[in-house]
Each structure stands twice: as C-alpha cells, then as structure tokens.
Amino acid sequence: MSVISLLLASTTVLTACSSEKAGENKNAASGEAQTQAQAQENKDISILLSHNNSGFASKAPEEKKVKYYEELSKESGYNVNYEFLGAGEDFRQQLSLRFASGDLADLVRTDSINSDVHQGAVDQGIFLELGPLIDKYGPNLKKKIPEVAWNSPKVNKDGKIYGIPVLSGAPADRIMFYRQDMLDQLHMEVPKTLDDFLKFAEAVKVEDVNGDGDPNNEWALSLTDAMGWRDVFTGSFGVRPGTWHVHNGKLEPDIIQPEMKEAIAFYKKLYDNGYIEKDFITKKQGDSGTDISKGLVASWGAATYQFPAVNAQEYPNQPNAKITMAVPPKGPRGENYLQITNDQIYYVWTIPATTKNPEEIIKFLDWAWGSPEADKFFAYGIKDYNYTENNGQLQFDPLGPNNSELNEKEFFQLSMNVRENGLNNPLALKVLPDSDVILKGYEDSKTTMLPNEDAMYMPNLKALDGRPELTPGFVSGSLFYDTFVKLVVGKEDLDKGFDAFVQDWKQRGGDAAIQEATDWYNSTNKK
Amino acid sequence: MFRKFKSVDSWVLLLIALPGLAFFLVFKYIPIAGNVIAFQDYNMFKGVLHSEWAGFKHFEFMFTHPEFMIIFKNSLKLGLYSIIFGFPAPLLLALLLNEIRLRWFMRTTQTLLYLPHFLSWVIVGGIFTELLSLNGPLNQIITNYGGEAVSFLTEPKYFMGIITSLGIWKEVGWSMIIYLAAMTSINPNLYEAAMMDGAGRFKMAWHITLPSLMPTIVVLMLLRIGHLLDANVEQVLFFLNPLVREVGEVFDTYVYRVGLMGGQYSYTTAIGMFKAVIGIILVVSLNKISRKTTGESIY
Numbered sequence: 001m002s003v004i005s006l007l008l009a010s011t012t013v014l015t016a017c018s019s020e021k022a023g024e025n026k027n028a029a030s031g032e033a034q035t036q037a038q039a040q041e042n043k044d045i046s047i048l049l050s051h052n053n054s055g056f057a058s059k060a061p062e063e064k065k066v067k068y069y070e071e072l073s074k075e076s077g078y079n080v081n082y083e084f085l086g087a088g089e090d091f092r093q094q095l096s097l098r099f100a101s102g103d104l105a106d107l108v109r110t111d112s113i114n115s116d117v118h119q120g121a122v123d124q125g126i127f128l129e130l131g132p133l134i135d136k137y138g139p140n141l142k143k144k145i146p147e148v149a150w151n152s153p154k155v156n157k158d159g160k161i162y163g164i165p166v167l168s169g170a171p172a173d174r175i176m177f178y179r180q181d182m183l184d185q186l187h188m189e190v191p192k193t194l195d196d197f198l199k200f201a202e203a204v205k206v207e208d209v210n211g212d213g214d215p216n217n218e219w220a221l222s223l224t225d226a227m228g229w230r231d232v233f234t235g236s237f238g239v240r241p242g243t244w245h246v247h248n249g250k251l252e253p254d255i256i257q258p259e260m261k262e263a264i265a266f267y268k269k270l271y272d273n274g275y276i277e278k279d280f281i282t283k284k285q286g287d288s289g290t291d292i293s294k295g296l297v298a299s300w301g302a303a304t305y306q307f308p309a310v311n312a313q314e315y316p317n318q319p320n321a322k323i324t325m326a327v328p329p330k331g332p333r334g335e336n337y338l339q340i341t342n343d344q345i346y347y348v349w350t351i352p353a354t355t356k357n358p359e360e361i362i363k364f365l366d367w368a369w370g371s372p373e374a375d376k377f378f379a380y381g382i383k384d385y386n387y388t389e390n391n392g393q394l395q396f397d398p399l400g401p402n403n404s405e406l407n408e409k410e411f412f413q414l415s416m417n418v419r420e421n422g423l424n425n426p427l428a429l430k431v432l433p434d435s436d437v438i439l440k441g442y443e444d445s446k447t448t449m450l451p452n453e454d455a456m457y458m459p460n461l462k463a464l465d466g467r468p469e470l471t472p473g474f475v476s477g478s479l480f481y482d483t484f485v486k487l488v489v490g491k492e493d494l495d496k497g498f499d500a501f502v503q504d505w506k507q508r509g510g511d512a513a514i515q516e517a518t519d520w521y522n523s524t525n526k527k
Numbered sequence: 528m529f530r531k532f533k534s535v536d537s538w539v540l541l542l543i544a545l546p547g548l549a550f551f552l553v554f555k556y557i558p559i560a561g562n563v564i565a566f567q568d569y570n571m572f573k574g575v576l577h578s579e580w581a582g583f584k585h586f587e588f589m590f591t592h593p594e595f596m597i598i599f600k601n602s603l604k605l606g607l608y609s610i611i612f613g614f615p616a617p618l619l620l621a622l623l624l625n626e627i628r629l630r631w632f633m634r635t636t637q638t639l640l641y642l643p644h645f646l647s648w649v650i651v652g653g654i655f656t657e658l659l660s661l662n663g664p665l666n667q668i669i670t671n672y673g674g675e676a677v678s679f680l681t682e683p684k685y686f687m688g689i690i691t692s693l694g695i696w697k698e699v700g701w702s703m704i705i706y707l708a709a710m711t712s713i714n715p716n717l718y719e720a721a722m723m724d725g726a727g728r729f730k731m732a733w734h735i736t737l738p739s740l741m742p743t744i745v746v747l748m749l750l751r752i753g754h755l756l757d758a759n760v761e762q763v764l765f766f767l768n769p770l771v772r773e774v775g776e777v778f779d780t781y782v783y784r785v786g787l788m789g790g791q792y793s794y795t796t797a798i799g800m801f802k803a804v805i806g807i808i809l810v811v812s813l814n815k816i817s818r819k820t821t822g823e824s825i826y
Contacts, residue, residue, distance in 0.1 A: 096790070100571050116790030124572035217662075225768065279661045281768045282680040284653075466588065466791045468784050477772070477784050485769035489681070508593060 042357045044079045045364055047418070048098065048105035050091040051084040055407040057415035058087070068412055071382045075373045078364045081105075082416060092117050099126070104352045106361050107418070111347055112154035113162045114460055122157050128351045128358055131161040137362040140370030144419075152343035153459045163348040164365060166417075169424030170304075172445040174339040176232055176328050177302040177310060179295070181320040182209040182218075190326040194236055194266065197329045200298075201275035210295030210318060220275040222292065222300035226285035227481065228474035232301040232328045234263040235337030235450060241480065242473035243340050244455035244517060251454060251517040253472035255480045256502045256510070262332075264498065267488045281485050295321065301338070304441035305423045308398070308432050325441040327448050337450035343457070346421045368418050378419065379427035381412040396431045458520060463513040470509050479505055565797040585797035594776065602777040602802075605763075606755035608691040614751060616699045618744065621706035622732055637707070640700030651697055652765035656680065659689070681770040690766060690775075694759065709743045710736060745823035752813050753806040778802055 051057035056065075065082075073080050083105060085094040098104055099118040113122050121127055134141055145165050150156060155163035178190055183200075186207060191197035201220030208215040223230050234240055239254035247257070254260060270276050277283065283291075291297050292310070295318050302310065307325055315321035328336040349365070351358050368374045380387040380396045386403055387396040396403075403409040413422035422428055429438055464470050471478040483501040486492045492500075506514075560575075565585055567578040589595060620640070627633040643651065658665055659679040666676040679685050717735050726734065758777045767775045778798055786795030810825075818824040 096571070118571060119790050120570045120572055124570070126572055277661075279678055279681060281770060282656060282660065284656070287653075466785060466789060466794055468789055469594075476767075476769075477776075477780075482769040482772055489770065491770065 042360050043077065044081065045107065045361055046081045046083065046105035047107045047109075048083050048085065048095075049107075049109035049415075050087050051415060052091075053087040054410045054415050056411040057084050060406055060408070060411070065411070067382065067385070068416060072377060072416065075371075075377055076364060076367050078360070078367075080364075084415070102354070104354070106351060106355045106357075107365075108350050108352060109166075109347050110163070110350055113157065113348060113350060114153060116460075122162055125353055127162040128353045128355065129160050129162060130164065130351065130358075130362070133358055133362045134161065134164070137359050138366045140366045141362070144369045146344060149344050151457060152345055153457050154343065154345050154348050163350050165343075165345045166347050166349060167420040168342075168344050168346040169421040170442055170445075171341075171344055172339055172449050173304045173424060173442065174448065175302060175304050175325045175441050175445045176299055176338070177307075178299045178324045178326055179209075179297075180322040180324040181318065182295075182298045183324070184320075185209055190324060191329045194233070194329050194331055198269070198273075198275075201270065201273070204298045205274055209298060212295070212317065217296055218298060219277050219296060220298050221270060222288055222297035223276050223280040224283040224285045224288045225281060225476070226474075227484070229285065230288075230301045231474065232338060233266055233331075234260065235339075235448065236328055236331030236335060237263040237266070238331070238333060238335040238337065238450075239263065240337055240340055240450050243450060243452060244458060244472070246454045246521065249518070250514055251458075251521045252514050253510075255472045256505060261494070261498045264484060264487050265494055267484075268490065268494060271488050272490070281489075304438060304445055307438050307441060308434065311434070312399075325437065325444065327444050336448055338445070338448035339450065341449045341452040341456065349418070365418060374419075375427060378412060378417045378422045379425055380431075381409065386412070394431075398432055454521065455517070457524070458517060461513050461516050463509050463516050467509050470505060470513065479508075562796060562800055564793050565800050567793055569793040569796075571792075581793065585794045586801070588794060589798055589801065594781075597773060598776050598778055598781055601774060602756045602758065602779075604687060605690060605758050605777055608687055609694055610751060610755070612691055613695050613698075614748065616695050617702035618706055618740070620699055621703045621710065622736060624703070624707065625710050625736065626728060626732070637700070637703075641704065642700070643697045644701035646697070648697075648759065648761040648765055651693065652762070655689070655693060656766075680766065681768065683771050683774040686766070686771045686774050690763060694762065705743065705747065706740060709740055713739045741821060742823050745817050745821055746825055749810060749814055749817065749825045753810040755809055756802045756805055 069080055069082060085091050085098075095108075095110065096117045098108075099121065110117060113127060118126065141164065145167065149165040149167060150161065152165070155161055155165055182204065183190065186200070186203045186209065188200055188203065189196075191200045197220070203209075204218050204220045206215065207218075209218050221232070228241070231241070234254075237259045239257055239259045241255050241260075243254045244251050245254060245257075246252075267276075271278075288297075288300070292300065293313060293315050295315055302325075304325065307323065311323040328338055330336045351361055355361065368378070380394065381403070383389065386400075386409065387394055389395070398404065398409060410423065413425070413428050424442070426439075429435055429442075432438060468475065468477055469479050472480060474481050474484070479501060483492075483497060487494050487497050564575060564578065566581060566583070567575070568581045568584075569575070569578045592598075624633055624637060627636070657663055660666070661676050661678055665679070670676055677685075679689065713736065717739075718731055721731050721735055756778055758779045760779045760783050763775060763777055763780050764783065767780060782795045782798055785791050786798075814824050814826065
C-alpha cells in the first residue's frame with residue numbers, strides 16, 4: 001500500500017516539476033530568438049526507451065554514448081536525445097510512473113498501446129492518432145513495415161493507428177543449440193525425432209562427454225526457472241503455452257489440450273530417467289550460462305542471434321567445444337514447433353498527444369527506415385571508429401575492441417535502433433564470422449513456426465484481468481506453470497493432476513475467458 | 528512553559544523541525560489519502576479525483592479469491608516465525624557479545640555480524656541456493672555420512688524455516704546494534720553494586736542488563752508487530768518456485784504479481800489496506816497491554 005501511495009504522491013510532485021520546466025523553456029524562447037529557437041526545437045526529438053540489459057546501454061557512462069547521439073543527429077538532421085530506463089519489471093514500473101506524471105518524451109517505448117503499464121491510455125487520448133500523419137509523412141514506414149504488424153492490436157485500435165511497430169527483424173529466431181563435440185564423441189547425429197533424442201540423452205548420461213572424469217554430471221537438456229524460454233519440446237506435440245487455437249468452434253488455449261499432457265509426460269520421462277537436472281526449477285536463468293560453459297548440458301533452447309557469442313565463448317578444459325544449431329526433434333505427428341507465428345513486433349513507439357512536432361517525429365522515423373545512411377549507422381555505427389572503408393570496401397570487425405567491449409556494437413544495432421532489433425538485420429549478420437551458418441539458422445527457425453491465425457490479434461481478455469494465475473503460459477505463479485512442474489517431478493499423478501488442473505482452470509475463470517475469446521473470434525471472422 | 532515557547536530559541540527549534548514535519552506531511556500523511564483508490568476503479572490518467580467509484584468490489588474480489596486463506600495463513604505464519612525467532616535473536620546476541628571482555632574481538636565480531644545486512648537479497652539468495660542445492664556442500668556432507676541428499680529448496684516443509692533463518696542470518700547483526708547502544712547507557716554503578724553483593728555474570732545480565740533494556744525491547748516489539756503481515760518481497764520471491772508456492776505465497780508476492788505486473792492498482796491497494804488494518808489493530812492492542820503490564824508504550 002505504502003509503495004503505491006508514495007508513487008501517487010511523488011507523481012504530483014513530479015508533475016509540478018515538469019510543468020515548471022516547460023514554463024521556463026517558454027520564457028527562454030521569447031523575443032527575437034523565438035522564431036529561431038522554435039525552428040531548432042522542431043528538430044529536437046526526445047526518445048524514452050529501455051536499455052533492455054544490453055551491456056553498453058546499461059553500463060557505459062553517458063559520455064561514451066554521446067558520440068553515437070551526435071553521429072545520428074548529424075546523419076539525420078535531427079537533434080536526438082535518448083533516455084534509457086531499466087529493463088523488464090524495472091522498466092514497467094519506471095514507465096508507469098512517467099505516464100502517471102506526464103513526464104514523457106516525443107517517442108515513448110511500450111510493449112503495446114493496450115499495455116497494463118498505462119491502462120486506458122488510448123481511451124483517455126494520451127496517444128496521438130498517427131494514421132493521417134503516417135499517410136502524409138511516412139511513405140517508407142508504410143512500405144517497409146509489414147501489414148501483419150500494422151494490423152496488430154498492439155498498434156491498432158478499431159482501425160486507427162496509435163503506435164508504430166518496432167520490428168523483431170526476423171519472423172522467427174528460436175532454435176536449439178547442441179554441443180557438436182559431444183555429438184561427435186558419441187558418434188551421433190543431431191536427433192531428428194524424440195526417440196533419437198532419448199537415445200542421445202541416455203548416451204550423454206552414461207558417458208563422460210565433458211571429459212572432466214565424472215560421468216554423472218552431464219545432462220542432455222538445460223532447463224531453468226525460465227521455462228518459457230527453455231521449453232523446446234511442447235511444440236513437438238503440436239502445442240505451445242501462450243497460444244490459442246480453435247477446437248470444435250471454441251477458441252481455447254493450448255495449455256488445456258490433451259496434447260499438452262503428452263508433452264508433460266515426455267518431460268517427465270526426461271526427468272525420471274535423469275536426463276535433466278533434478279532441481280532444475282531452482283536454477284535461475286542467469287546461472288545457466290555457467291552450466292553451459294562448464295559443459296554440464298548438451299543441448300538447450302536458444303536464439304539464432306546468440307550463436308556467435310555462444311560459439312566463441314570459452315569452455316574451460318573442453319578444447320573441442322563447438323555449437324551446432326538445429327531445429328527441435330520431431331514428435332509423434334511429425335511436428336516440431338519452437339515458436340508462435342507472431343506479428344513481428346518487438347516493441348511499439350507511441351507519440352504522446354502533447355508532443356508539439358509530431359510530423360517531424362514521423363519524418364525522422366521515415367528517414368530511419370528509408371535512407372541508406374540510416375541502414376549503415378544502425379548496422380555498422382560510426383566510420384573510422386566502429387568500421388573502416390578501404391576502396392569502397394567496408395570493414396567491420398565485430399570482435400574489435402570498439403565493438404565488442406560491453407558489447408558496444410549492440411548500442412547502435414539494438415539499443416538506439418528505432419526501426420527494429422538490428423541484431424537480426426541481414427546487414428549486421430553478414431559481417432559476422434560464420435554468417436552463412438547463422439543465416440541458415442534463421443531459415444531453419446522459420447520452419448518451426450506454430451500456425452497462429454486464430455488468435456494472433458486477440459486483445460487482452462477481460463476475464464483474465466486481475467487473475468495472473470490463469471495466464472495460459474509459463475508465467476511464474478500461474479496454475480499451468482505450477483502444475484507443469486508438479487507433474488514433471490512426480491509430485492502429482494500425471495493423469496489425475498492434469499485433469500484436475502484443466503477443471504480448476506476452467507472453473508476459476510477459464511470458461512469465461514474461452515467464451516470471451518470465442519465471441520471475439522466469431523465477431524472478427526464474420527466480416 | 529508557555530512563556531518559554533515565545534522565546535526566540537523555540538522558534539528556531541520549530542524552524543529546524545520544519546523540514547522533518549514537511550517530510551512527514553508530504554510523504555507520509557498526504558499519501559494516506561491515496562488509499563481511496565481501493566474503493567475506486569483507479570485509472571492513472573483520470574487520477575484520484577475522476578476515477579469511478581467501485582465500492583467494496585475489490586475487497587470482495589480479494590476475500591473470494593480461492594487462495595486467499597492460503598495466502599493469509601502463509602503471511603501470518605511467516606510473520607509469527609520471524610517475530611518468535613527473529614525478534615529475540617539480536618537481543619540474545621547482544622547480551623552474549625556484551626559479555627566479551629576482549630575489546631578488539633568484540634569489535635571485529637560485531638562488524639562481521641552486521642556485514643550481511645549490506646548484501647542484497649539477490650546475492651544472499653544466490654549463495655544459499657548454491658549451498659542448499661542438491662549437489663551443494665551441505666548435501667555433500669550429508670551423503671558423505673551415508674545420508675540421502677535432501678532437496679531443501681523444493682520441499683514445502685523446509686521453506687518457512689529457510690526463509691526465517693536466512694532473514695535472521697542477514698539482519699541479526701544490524702538489529703543488534705540498537706541493543707548494544709542501549710547497553711552502553713546503563714549506569715556502571717549498578718554493576719559494581721551488584722558485584723559487591725556477590726552477583727555473577729548471569730545474575731547481572733538477568734537483573735540489571737535486561738530490565739534496563741526493557742523500554743527499548745518493548746518499543747522495538749511494538750514497532751515490529753505492526754509489520755506482522757509484511758514480508759520481504761525480494762527474499763521470498765527469490766526462493767519461491769512452483770513446488771513450494773502453496774506454503775510460500777504471501778500477500779507481498781501476490782501483490783507484486785497482480786499489482787505491479789498486472790497494473791491492478793485499486794485491487795492491490797485494497798489488499799494493502801487489509802494488511803494495514805490488521806497491523807493497526809495489533810499495534811493498538813499490544814500497546815494497551817504493554818502499558819498495563821510493563822508500563823512502557825509508544826504513545
């Protein structure tokens with residue numbers, strides 16, 4: 001209670017501060033200087049976003065970042081000003097405080113215009129409607145951002161556009177990593193089916209594949225408390241947590257389908273046979289990197305863009321360590337989905353209604369999408385600092401000190417990038433070592449997309465409001481996640497436990513959610 | 528008295544107090560009014576003044592939540608454990624430390640004891656997860672002696688014990704400082720007189736140190752009891768996992784998930800209010816009891 005009341009109190013204070021500042025600015029721009037200052041101000045663009053835990057954005061001092069701001073300002077002709085807030089939960093809290101106080105920027109990052117962080121913002125007219133402005137000033141935005149993203153309820157409400165998608169840069173990037181050296185040692189190929197995987201897992205368990213003299217400290221698959229990220233096998237049964245599909249005329253979540261029980265049974269088999277660590281659920285996602293480098297795990301769920309770093313990292317006392325990217329093994333019906341087909345939105349830009357020069361902001365974004373200078377900056381950074389040019393040949397060394405320390409290249413490719421997750425951009429990928437392997441990884445990844453045409457654009461369901469325990473995914477504290485773990489470790493009987501969970505989920509609001517989802521589905525598909 | 532108040536000195540004193548008073552007014556008293564959002568459907572953009580009234584809707588939602596009783600029971604249990612075991616611990620430690628005559632040894636011990644206070648829960652949690660894990664040192668000792676490895680972190684029966692003892696381990700040294708400070712103000716003549724009368728160390732601690740500390744103990748206890756249902760979110764969240772949720776979910780972790788991650792400000796304020804009301808009832812009644820029995824009270 002006290003936290004929230006304090007939040008409200010500080011809000012009032014903050015509002016007072018910010019309005020004072022605005023007043024000062026107005027006074028300063030009086031008299032002759034006014035016209036000039038105004039013209040200048042129109043070129044000022046403030047951007048509020050998250051550093052997303054990227055090394056350089058979160059840890060580097062401001063003075064090291066300035067050169068990038070200056071370079072982007074020089075190239076674009078706008079005066080850009082970035083403000084990076086925290087990541088994850090921190091970002092949500094800080095952002096909600098900024099919304100409450102009205103202390104925003106010209107471009108504000110959010111996950112969706114309907115985000116819980118600023119519930120009701122669209123209805124209250126907080127965000128500018130951007131449709132007409134984009135039509136007029138953003139031809140490149142229209143052209144380069146795919147329809148699938150513009151149609152998303154994350155930016156679109158009742159046919160009106162309130163946000164500009166920042167793209168994930170690739171339709172799919174989830175993949176599995178295998179330790180190739182371990183496969184070689186076992187004289188095995190990458191498992192193609194779940195049965196293959198079980199054979200592989202048994203071999204990993206029996207042999208001392210990391211060569212440290214102890215044959216009992218290797219596991220076939222890495223699992224941690226972040227199951228949503230590490231789960232690679234539910235898709236082999238044709239379902240994924242977090243997805244909804246139509247069954248017999250009803251839009252239902254995958255988590256209550258019988259196929260999910262099969263998937264849990266498979267994980268249980270892995271657990272019972274000792275192919276995954278017994279206390280995997282107390283493993284923090286952050287610690288799994290240690291397990292990987294020690295060679296305790298032979299495969300894990302990952303993303304294609306992680307390949308260069310993970311393949312190059314050090315594996316102590318394992319001189320042959322090497323990573324192979326592969327799609328997950330196929331299940332009983334030949335399926336191996338690793339990700340949900342999505343709207344390709346990484347996050348969303350909103351422009352607050354109070355912004356004075358929205359057309360300039362759109363023009364700036366249009367420049368970022370349309371100009372070759374922007375392409376170059378968001379892929380390679382600053383000339384003669386991040387890259388060099390010899391006789392028209394561009395030289396970019398991703399491992400060079402100016403690019404690799406604190407992962408500095410991520411700053412212009414990802415953190416500052418106003419268009420997309422630039423780590424997935426082909427320009428950035430093609431200069432990486434093993435770029436052909438990585439590009440193939442992206443192609444492979446595309447084959448593991450679970451069709452999602454039924455529910456891709458489903459809005460937040462009212463029936464699930466205030467009931468995080470019903471969330472149909474691997475969200476901590478949800479009934480599904482708790483049940484999943486209990487069944488896998490054998491705390492409850494698989495059949496009885498799963499049926500009880502489905503019953504419980506439906507009774508506690510799931511039925512209402514299914515009804516609401518079905519109604520939405522029917523109303524949108526009637527058109 | 529009144530004449531004195533008029534003198535210049537008093538005005539200066541008032542002036543000095545002003546920032547403190549302003550602090551309490553702005554950051555403690557005005558926010559209390561923010562609690563009205565528990566009775567509204569609070570919308571950040573409409574503000575407290577223009578959000579719609581919702582009556583007791585959020586309280587109803589809370590009391591009908593299927594896990595409400597479990598969460599309430601867990602919070603109460605954790606609160607009671609931390610008071611029963613956590614409250615006497617620093618007092619006991621202070622009494623023991625006070626008996627040490629080697630000055631440098633006492634100082635060093637004291638510093639080492641309150642060092643964990645400055646570590647964040649993420650670090651402390653990480654250390655103990657490692658220690659208590661299936662392949663951790665503790666289980667290695669157990670298996671070396673022929674026992675079977677125990678999964679401390681996923682067994683519901685160990686959860687409260689681990690949380691409570693870690694809380695004590697981390698904060699005991701820090702809380703002890705208050706008692707040590709209070710002990711320095713005890714008149715040494717009392718000890719000398721007692722020694723003359725042939726009292727030993729134990730008797731002196733029992734008849735002089737403890738009674739002299741009584742006001743401090745009572746005030747600390749009364750301040751503590753108001754926070755009975757408050758848990759340390761970071762700490763509990765760190766050790767919470769699907770296998771221990773039924774014994775580990777407390778109000779604060781629930782609020783964290785529903786409120787901050789789900790944006791349910793009104794609902795979580797209602798929960799906070801419920802906690803606060805229980806806290807107030809406890810403080811007021813214990814204060815009354817204490818005034819009658821020990822003569823000490825906080826107001």
